[in-house]
Amino acid sequence: MERNVVTTDTELVISPAPHVSDQESVTSIMYGVVIALLPALIASMYFFRFRALWLVTITVGACIITEWVFQKLRGKPITIYDGSAIVTGMLLAFNLPPTMPSWMAVVGGVVAMTLGKHVFGGLGHNPFNPALVGRAFLLAAFPAAMITWTSPIDGVATVTPLVQMQMGRITSSYWDMFIGNVGGCLGETSALAILIGGLYLLYKRYIDWRIPVSYLGTVGIIALAFGQDPVFHWLAGGLMLGAFFMATDMVTSPITRKGKWLFGIGAGIVLMVIRLWGGYPEGVSYSILLMNGFTPLLDHVTRPRSYGEVKTRA
Amino acid sequence: MSKGRTFRGGIHPIGHKELSATKAIKVMTPPAEVIIPLKQHVGACCKPLVKKGDIVNKGQKIGDADAFVSAPIHAPVSGVVKAIESCWHPAGGKVQAIVIENDNEERLDPSITPKGELDQLDADAIKTIVREAGIVGLGGATFPTHVKLAPPPDKRIQTLIINGCECEPYLTCDHRLMVEHPDRIIDGTRALLKALGISKAIIGIELNKPDAIEAMQRAAVGHAGIEIVPLKLKYPQGAERQLITAITGKEVPAGGLPMDIGIVVNNVGTAAAIQTAIQTGMPLIERIVTVSGEGVKEPQNLLVRVGSRCSDVLEAAGGFTGTPKQVIIGGPLTGTTQFDLSVPVTKCTSGILVFNQLKTAREPDPCIRCGRCVDVCPAFLVPTTIARYVDGGKLNEAVRWGLLNCIECGSCSYVCPANRFLVQSIKLGKQEVQAERHKKTS
Numbered sequence: 001m002e003r004n005v006v007t008t009d010t011e012l013v014i015s016p017a018p019h020v021s022d023q024e025s026v027t028s029i030m031y032g033v034v035i036a037l038l039p040a041l042i043a044s045m046y047f048f049r050f051r052a053l054w055l056v057t058i059t060v061g062a063c064i065i066t067e068w069v070f071q072k073l074r075g076k077p078i079t080i081y082d083g084s085a086i087v088t089g090m091l092l093a094f095n096l097p098p099t100m101p102s103w104m105a106v107v108g109g110v111v112a113m114t115l116g117k118h119v120f121g122g123l124g125h126n127p128f129n130p131a132l133v134g135r136a137f138l139l140a141a142f143p144a145a146m147i148t149w150t151s152p153i154d155g156v157a158t159v160t161p162l163v164q165m166q167m168g169r170i171t172s173s174y175w176d177m178f179i180g181n182v183g184g185c186l187g188e189t190s191a192l193a194i195l196i197g198g199l200y201l202l203y204k205r206y207i208d209w210r211i212p213v214s215y216l217g218t219v220g221i222i223a224l225a226f227g228q229d230p231v232f233h234w235l236a237g238g239l240m241l242g243a244f245f246m247a248t249d250m251v252t253s254p255i256t257r258k259g260k261w262l263f264g265i266g267a268g269i270v271l272m273v274i275r276l277w278g279g280y281p282e283g284v285s286y287s288i289l290l291m292n293g294f295t296p297l298l299d300h301v302t303r304p305r306s307y308g309e310v311k312t313r314a
Numbered sequence: 315m316s317k318g319r320t321f322r323g324g325i326h327p328i329g330h331k332e333l334s335a336t337k338a339i340k341v342m343t344p345p346a347e348v349i350i351p352l353k354q355h356v357g358a359c360c361k362p363l364v365k366k367g368d369i370v371n372k373g374q375k376i377g378d379a380d381a382f383v384s385a386p387i388h389a390p391v392s393g394v395v396k397a398i399e400s401c402w403h404p405a406g407g408k409v410q411a412i413v414i415e416n417d418n419e420e421r422l423d424p425s426i427t428p429k430g431e432l433d434q435l436d437a438d439a440i441k442t443i444v445r446e447a448g449i450v451g452l453g454g455a456t457f458p459t460h461v462k463l464a465p466p467p468d469k470r471i472q473t474l475i476i477n478g479c480e481c482e483p484y485l486t487c488d489h490r491l492m493v494e495h496p497d498r499i500i501d502g503t504r505a506l507l508k509a510l511g512i513s514k515a516i517i518g519i520e521l522n523k524p525d526a527i528e529a530m531q532r533a534a535v536g537h538a539g540i541e542i543v544p545l546k547l548k549y550p551q552g553a554e555r556q557l558i559t560a561i562t563g564k565e566v567p568a569g570g571l572p573m574d575i576g577i578v579v580n581n582v583g584t585a586a587a588i589q590t591a592i593q594t595g596m597p598l599i600e601r602i603v604t605v606s607g608e609g610v611k612e613p614q615n616l617l618v619r620v621g622s623r624c625s626d627v628l629e630a631a632g633g634f635t636g637t638p639k640q641v642i643i644g645g646p647l648t649g650t651t652q653f654d655l656s657v658p659v660t661k662c663t664s665g666i667l668v669f670n671q672l673k674t675a676r677e678p679d680p681c682i683r684c685g686r687c688v689d690v691c692p693a694f695l696v697p698t699t700i701a702r703y704v705d706g707g708k709l710n711e712a713v714r715w716g717l718l719n720c721i722e723c724g725s726c727s728y729v730c731p732a733n734r735f736l737v738q739s740i741k742l743g744k745q746e747v748q749a750e751r752h753k754k755t756s
């Protein structure tokens with residue numbers, strides 16, 4: 001055999017094990033979430049027409065530009081291509097009424113990216129869901145614009161099913177609420193479109209089933225306990241969007257299995273307290289934001305049992 | 315065939331086993347020179363029994379230690395001791411080694427004689443044979459086998475588990491051994507049972523090796539007490555604790571040993587080595603090495619003398635296909651990268667892998683808390699939290715979160731979409747904690 005086929009004068013790379021990894025990256029996960037949001041985007045474009053596409057576009061644009069400016073100012077690497085700003089922008093736009101003035105939507109995007117994300121150090125470090133921080137800011141700053149509703153397709157003034165409930169007369173049918181033919185924020189009305197995207201997220205394992213199940217389950221149980229219709233509560237307002245796309249946000253929800261259960265249950269309780277006894281008709285964003293604040297604590301107290309660890313007996 | 319049992323957690327890396335799974339074991343011509351590290355096992359380092367200029371025979375004991383937890387080493391070829399000097403160990407660091415120049419005479423040492431029929435040997439005789447043959451765990455842990463066969467009197471062993479999982483990608487040495495020499499594994503298993511004084515053995519094999527399962531089942535016919543159990547395909551099924559849980563459903567206590575729940579685990583290669591030591595008297599001087607990866611011209615399984623240089627083995631496999639970027643000894647998930655291809659094959663070299671491009675080594679991103687590491691951790695830990703505590707110097711918190719229960723399988727780093735150094739930080743933390751505890755006790 002010919003000698004010297006094998007020499008050592010090539011540069012070999014030394015690295016700690018493991019020496020292989022799977023193909024998933026932060027970017028691929030973020031774009032996966034964008035894909036999952038597309039059915040809801042299409043539904044909102046059908047029901048709220050050109051206005052929906054316009055608001056989503058400017059909000060996403062505001063988020064991307066804000067991220068770029070912030071990272072430039074701080075001298076940090078630019079990460080606008082990782083898809084996370086698009087997700088935040090889309091989710092924020094989905095939480096806006098169709099009549100929202102454009103400049104307010106832009107302000108919401110700027111606040112979401114700065115106060116919601118980058119003041120904490122950017123992706124992975126924010127304690128609260130950035131899109132919901134943006135929405136909460138808008139709700140506090142421009143309350144009138146945030147609760148002005150128009151009906152789908154023809155765009156005349158209307159109220160949301162939850163406002164109907166507060167006024168004591170629900171006129172929207174289950175079917176209209178399921179497909180999204182009711183008043184409400186851009187991306188929250190169509191349970192059908194959200195479920196399609198949510199199932200995709202579950203299939204790709206980008207979200208954990210425990211949070212939507214415990215969130216929706218708690219809401220259903222409390223509704224029943226107080227003589228309300230659980231199906232109405234599931235389909236009304238932003239619950240579906242919140243349960244599948246915002247409560248499940250990886251960064252701001254617990255990482256342990258038990259923590260996820262408690263997170264969903266807690267959010268469900270807060271939501272129903274707001275809906276049944278609160279001043280606002282809707283409480284999805286506040287229920288999630290409040291539980292975001294508990295996430296570090298939930299993780300801390302729900303350390304899982306390690307393999308081989310004896311269960312502590314009382 | 316049934317679905318197969320398994321454990322909770324784990325990953326499904328691409329196997330790449332087709333590169334070498336169908337290649338019959340080929341005997342590699344012994345090289346002109348071998349390098350025998352004096353430490354190829356867990357435990358005390360051997361002292362050389364020969365000196366420079368001595369003539370040695372094939373199979374002659376050339377290093378041993380007085381300590382119980384140790385294993386002697388033997389000359390894999392006949393020849394002259396050229397030097398006793400320090401060399402690079404494939405697992406990292408330097409180690410004293412005996413360099414032998416091969417005279418190609420294959421002159422057997424007079425001590426190499428058949429040890430008789432298994433029926434005529436008692437438990438102590440088998441343990442002595444295993445110890446004197448320098449047999450260690452060939453799955454990679456290299457724990458001296460005779461130590462596992464001598465549990466303290468308060469531990470009652472009930473079950474022997476033989477590990478035929480080979481769950482690391484690329485590696486096929488155990489697979490080929492099971493397909494080509496199932497009888498040797500069964501005989502070795504019987505010897506292990508006899509040494510332990512028990513009658514029940516379970517051989518676990520993953521379902522991606524149907525030919526191995528079939529061959530082993532055929533060989534086990536007529537041996538009551540030896541059962542072949544098919545297991546689902548999943549990494550790290552071959553990790554001792556995960557294999558025990560997959561087969562028995564029981565968990566090894568944290569900080570404890572399998573013998574605490576009456577179980578001893580040995581690798582199929584170890585069983586076959588014991589059979590050889592009894593039948594021919596030949597100590598552990600050669601092993602099957604899978605040479606694979608897209609950087610190797612002819613991926614295959616070679617029967618290699620211990621002490622052969624990595625470069626000799628690669629040459630026997632046809633050399634490189636291009637410019638290698640990374641050479642790994644062991645599997646891709648737990649193996650060690652090499653910078654000097656003159657390192658020798660040791661008793662635990664299951665594979666030599668050559669990659670022409672890196673399959674990780676991207677820059678880490680911030681943790682997005684996706685929880686993939688939590689889902690796959692077979693020790694049920696929260697790797698990202700532990701790694702963060704270690705990185706921040708909070709070792710006590712890391713220990714509270716189960717740092718010391720990590721089995722270092724690397725599944726967390728494998729799945730991490732942010733390419734974070736999870737198992738790497740955790741290993742470092744374990745070393746620091748152990749060093750600190752060592753300092754306190756001494």
